Amino acid sequence: MHEPVLVVDFGTTSTAAALLVDGQLELLQEPATGRLGWPSSVLVDGEEILVGSLATRRKGVRSANYRSEIKRLLSHNQASVIDGRQYSPGELVTAILATLRREAEAVHGGPVTHAVLTVPAAYRTGDRRNEQMISAGEAAGFTAVELLPEPVAAALSTPSGQPFQPGDLVLAYDFGGGTFDAALVHVGSRDHEVVASSALEDCGGYDIDERVAAHLCALHEDIEKLYNATNRGRLEVMDAAQALKHQLSDRPDGAEEIKSLGVEVLLTREQFDALVGDLVDRTVECCRALLDSSGYAAEHLNGVFIAGGSSRMPLVATALEAAFGSAPRTARDPELAVVRGAAAWASRGESRSCMPLDYVADEEPLRWDFPGGVGTLLDWNVEEGAGFSAGDELARVRLPNGTLVRLRAEHSSVLRARHARPGDRVESGHWLATTERRGFPHWATKQFYVSAKVRLCVATSDGVLFVAVRHQCWAFDMMTGTCLWQNSFAYESRTVQTMEVSDGVVKITYGYKYSSNVESVSLNAATGGRR
Incomplete structure (x- = not known):
């Protein structure tokens, strides 16, 4: 039995999570609503931090203690003072991940200590936000935390219709709640290769909501006063803007009521497209620049794959078809494409294992060659003096991109000594451990x-x-x-x-x-x- 893995697509406005156990995937429903999308929101209630819908339900009465768009706070490394106490973005992320872990353990009926967290493509190797996400995961109780770029995960999810074929070059277009990510992906028979990626950190569903909210304020003086008066008023107007956006993804017009004012607001899709068209244009230009910088043209693409909740806007498909010459392929559930793809990646963890390099006849050192040549030793799974069998996982190394590599044994033996400690920087070819010599060992006498x-x-x-x-x-x-x-x-x-x-x-x-x-x-x- 393989260890259970919690896969989390931590978004700016919404978070999706799935539990992977022995190859079986179960999407985690939020207990309060039964929905698969958990609001990425928190509300401080005394000593307790409420998460998700429990937080959003109380924001109307305790708006000063409510925070959302935490992912953007992480990008700005901006602390929040809530109810007289200062909270770092990492602490708020930890609260969300800890809640997801508790729910996963309730579903599984046992401990869940391995997490795969998706991150924007903008979180490149060495970005402090990668370390913040890993630290938040560890603080939430996970002993093994891996990171996976969101467009990579999106490309691994299943498109509607026929799947992409090995050898295809696909443009993954991931328009989420807070960021836009694009990646060029070579499709493989099992794993995919990311050729290049790019991102817009200030272009997402939240920015679209702000455009709609500004339009409503311009139309109605009372709405503008409400928006500027209090945090509670701003949240009410933003909620109405988001509701209109969702309606216009499925129909040509939308209507919503600002309840505290008793005012009904109307918006047509034509008006909506005019308000947000330049944001969609920015995503298309980001894709064009990615192709150009990678030495490819639109005719080299075998398809464009769109994911993320904001990609539901009809304007997105229209703009992409005009730019790249064919209708984009969509995920069966755009909001769940990233978490499903990340789960597919997590299920192939065995492919991210390393076998030892050649042995020295006298001392039997254990040395591995892992991708990128450098990493951080996460943990040892075998104590000194203990035996192990061929294929056993002896240790795990975290690569600079957040991926975990499993270091396995090629032969049965006894671990005599370990020469690196968890947290140490290790390199390919380093002598990390010493084992018993092969041949007839000490017990043969x-x-x-x-x-x-x-x-x-x-x-x-x-x-x-x-x-x-x-x-x-x-x-x-x-x-x-x-x-x-x-x-x-x-x-x-x-x-x-x-x-x-x-x-x-x-x-x-x-x-x-x-x-x-x-x-x-x-x-x-x-x-x-x-x-």
Whole structure:
């Protein structure tokens, strides 16, 4: 059973999360509403920080203690003073992630300590915001936190219609609540390669809402006064603007009431497109510049894939088709494309494993070559003096881009010493640990009492020693001396004549002391059970 992984698409206005257990994906519903989108909002209520809809429901009465757009606070590294106390953006992110973790553990029925968090493409290697997200995840109780760029995750989600084919070059267009991200992606049979990416950090659904809110204020003096009077009034106008935006994604006109004023506001799609058209144009120009800087043209693209809640606006598809010559492909659920794609990436974690480099004959150092050549040791999974088997995960290294690489064992052995500590900077080829020498280890000099002479021994290349005595057979791990299994395959009066090990099967022939009859038995080399 693989460890459960919580995948989180932490957005400016909305957050989506999914729990991945043994390849099975379950999208996390917010308990308060049953919805798959959790508002990225908090409200400080005494010693408690309310998250999501619990926060938005109380913002009308405690608006001064309410905060949203936390992702933008993270970008500006701007602390918030709430109810007389200062909160860093990281603390508010931690509150949201901790709430998601508790819900994931309630669904799973056990601990969830591994998280994959998506981040904008603008969070490049070395960006302090990557460290802030990792630190927030660790503060929320996760022991392993990985980061994945949002457009990469979007490209890994399933488009409507036929999937993209290996070798395709796809433009991933991710228009979210607070940022816009674009990436050129080469589609592979399993994993995709990001050729290049770009981002606009001040262009998202929130900016569209502000445009609509400004339009409403310009139309109605009372709305402008409400917007400027108090934080509560501003939130009410912004909520109405967002509601109109959502309506106009599905119909040609929208209507909403500003309840505190008793005023109904109307907006047509034509008016809406005129208000926000330049923002959509900026996203298209960002895509064009990305193609140009990467040495590609529109005709090289096999498709444009759009994701993110803001991509639902009909104007987006129209602008992209005009710019690149074909209708864009959409995710089945644009708001969930990133979290679904990130879950697909997380499910392929085994492909981000490294096997050791070649061994030195005398000392058996463990050295790995991992992508990028440098990283930070996250943890060890094997204690000094403990044995391990071929393929076991011995340690994990976090790469500069936030990805975790699993360092695995090629052979069974015993870990004699570890030469790096969690938090240390490590490089490809560094001697990170020392293991027992291969060949017959220290335990081979011990004496084992058996009631008769050993008739046959066979050692295999994967470090297992098979021993046959009269009517019995044992299998030992040659590195640790552990008895893997024992089987009495015949009566005591019979004796072993030959033993062969091939293709996972131990074939033994035996005969009788006073007879020429010969019989055989086949045992499973891994378990000792009869075949």
